[in-house]
Amino acid sequence: MKGGGERCWWGRRGPSPELLLNLLLCLAPLGLLGEETRQLFEFDSTNITTSEPLGKPYSPYSLAEFSWNNISDSLDPATLSATFRGHPTKDPSRTFANGSLTFRVQAFSRSGRPAQPPRLLHTADTSQLQVALAGASRGNRSLFRLEVVMLGQSPSCPSMQEQHSIDDEYAPAVFQLDQLLWDPHSSGFMQWRPVAFSQQQGNRESAMPCHASALEPTLPYLVPQSPIVRAFFGTQNNFCAFNLTFGAPTGPGYWDQQYLSWSMLLGVGTPPVDALSPLILGIMAVALVAPGLMLLGGGMFLLLGRKQHLEYQSIN
Ligand SMILES: *[C@@H]1O[C@H](CO)[C@@H](O)[C@H](O)[C@H]1NC(C)=O
Ligand SMILES: *[C@@H]1O[C@H](CO)[C@@H](O)[C@H](O)[C@H]1NC(C)=O
Numbered sequence: 001m002k003g004g005g006e007r008c009w010w011g012r013r014g015p016s017p018e019l020l021l022n023l024l025l026c027l028a029p030l031g032l033l034g035e036e037t038r039q040l041f042e043f044d045s046t047n048i049t050t051s052e053p054l055g056k057p058y059s060p061y062s063l064a065e066f067s068w069n070n071i072s073d074s075l076d077p078a079t080l081s082a083t084f085r086g087h088p089t090k091d092p093s094r095t096f097a098n099g100s101l102t103f104r105v106q107a108f109s110r111s112g113r114p115a116q117p118p119r120l121l122h123t124a125d126t127s128q129l130q131v132a133l134a135g136a137s138r139g140n141r142s143l144f145r146l147e148v149v150m151l152g153q154s155p156s157c158p159s160m161q162e163q164h165s166i167d168d169e170y171a172p173a174v175f176q177l178d179q180l181l182w183d184p185h186s187s188g189f190m191q192w193r194p195v196a197f198s199q200q201q202g203n204r205e206s207a208m209p210c211h212a213s214a215l216e217p218t219l220p221y222l223v224p225q226s227p228i229v230r231a232f233f234g235t236q237n238n239f240c241a242f243n244l245t246f247g248a249p250t251g252p253g254y255w256d257q258q259y260l261s262w263s264m265l266l267g268v269g270t271p272p273v274d275a276l277s278p279l280i281l282g283i284m285a286v287a288l289v290a291p292g293l294m295l296l297g298g299g300m301f302l303l304l305g306r307k308q309h310l311e312y313q314s315i316n
């Protein structure tokens with residue numbers, strides 16, 4: 001993410017979807033998610049204790065020691081997407097024999113919502129990053145945690161924001177939206193719902209919590225030498241990291257189908273604002289109007305009752 005407003009080399013306009021896609025292609029495994037520091041942690045949650053609330057940790061994977069597919073083969077111009085699929089270079093226990101860690105980046109040519117929950121509202125200036133882990137675990141009850149490293153040009157880390165809403169139409173039972181906002185002038189953002197899914201078809205049954213830790217400044221590492229990355233970030237950068245923990249020892253979990261996926265939106269400028277969905281507006285209308293109608297009905301009944309009473313009196 002670019003930290004300072006003026007040095008954006010596309011000027012005041014947002015970048016095109018193609019540029020964002022290019023950028024993410026350069027960054028997704030190599031820059032955005034860190035290099036030396038970025039790791040995938042695994043815990044055995046069969047026996048949780050107060051000192052190890054996620055269970056016993058296995059040795060972490062360093063994503064710098066993963067080998068990745070040739071990105072050219074997975075570029076899909078029709079969907080403006082590309083997929084990085086990787087597995088550890090050294091895998092003596094063959095944990096990843098049939099498994100992979102995938103980062104899928106997608107740009108959008110216009111605003112809308114993806115078909116899969118959490119269906120975050122996107123615009124043409126945003127890109128989606130989906131992380132999926134499939135078919136690789138060292139135990140029967142593994143919990144995973146991903147360390148995410150970001151770079152920006154302001155000395156402080158981006159601020160984390162939680163938004164709450166009464167609307168869960170697009171993400172069942174999730175009423176929260178988490179955002180990272182880059183200063184100054186809201187130059188960029190990352191946005192996600194605190195939910196991951198333990199099945200490819202994300203639904204209420206496969207929804208698991210995704211907990212984000214606080215951001216911490218972290219040691220610098222080498223930014224990839226790609227010209228596009230240099231253009232975007234310049235040479236002076238500060239690094240911040242946080243952890244995303246997927247699932248809880250109580251389940252549902254990765255162990256259901258040896259699968260987990262999580263997604264977020266990335267963009268320049270201010271994040272898109274989600275209006276309340278038509279369904280929620282409808283429910284609100286009924287909830288607010290119905291008592292009004294009942295009151296009105298009650299009032300009319302009283303009036304009619306009184307009128308009849310008066311008529312009865314006048315007849316006598
Ligand atoms: C769980 O861990 C505690 C402390 O390490 C140990 O005493 C206990 O035997 C373990 N339980 C199981 C079922 O492994
Ligand atoms: C990736 O694939 C493209 C075409 O499919 C090829 O031109 C390029 O050399 C390959 N890159 C590597 C690093 O293998």
Ligand SMILES: *[C@@H]1O[C@H](CO)[C@@H](O)[C@H](O)[C@H]1NC(C)=O
Nearest residue numbers: 093094095096097098099135
């Ligand atoms: C990988 O898949 C093959 C074929 O589906 C299966 O025979 C093998 O046991 C699997 N290996 C692991 C480590 O899951």
Ligand SMILES: *[C@@H]1O[C@H](CO)[C@@H](O)[C@H](O)[C@H]1NC(C)=O
Nearest residue numbers: 044046137138139140141142
């Ligand atoms: C996984 O569960 C099976 C059956 O419940 C058990 O035999 C096996 O030892 C377990 N594996 C691990 C690594 O805990």
Ligand SMILES: *[C@@H]1O[C@H](CO)[C@@H](O)[C@H](O)[C@H]1NC(C)=O
Nearest residue numbers: 041145147213216241242243
């Ligand atoms: C992420 O979690 C790991 C393991 O639990 C920990 O060592 C590391 O310091 C954490 N990183 C951040 C930025 O919180």
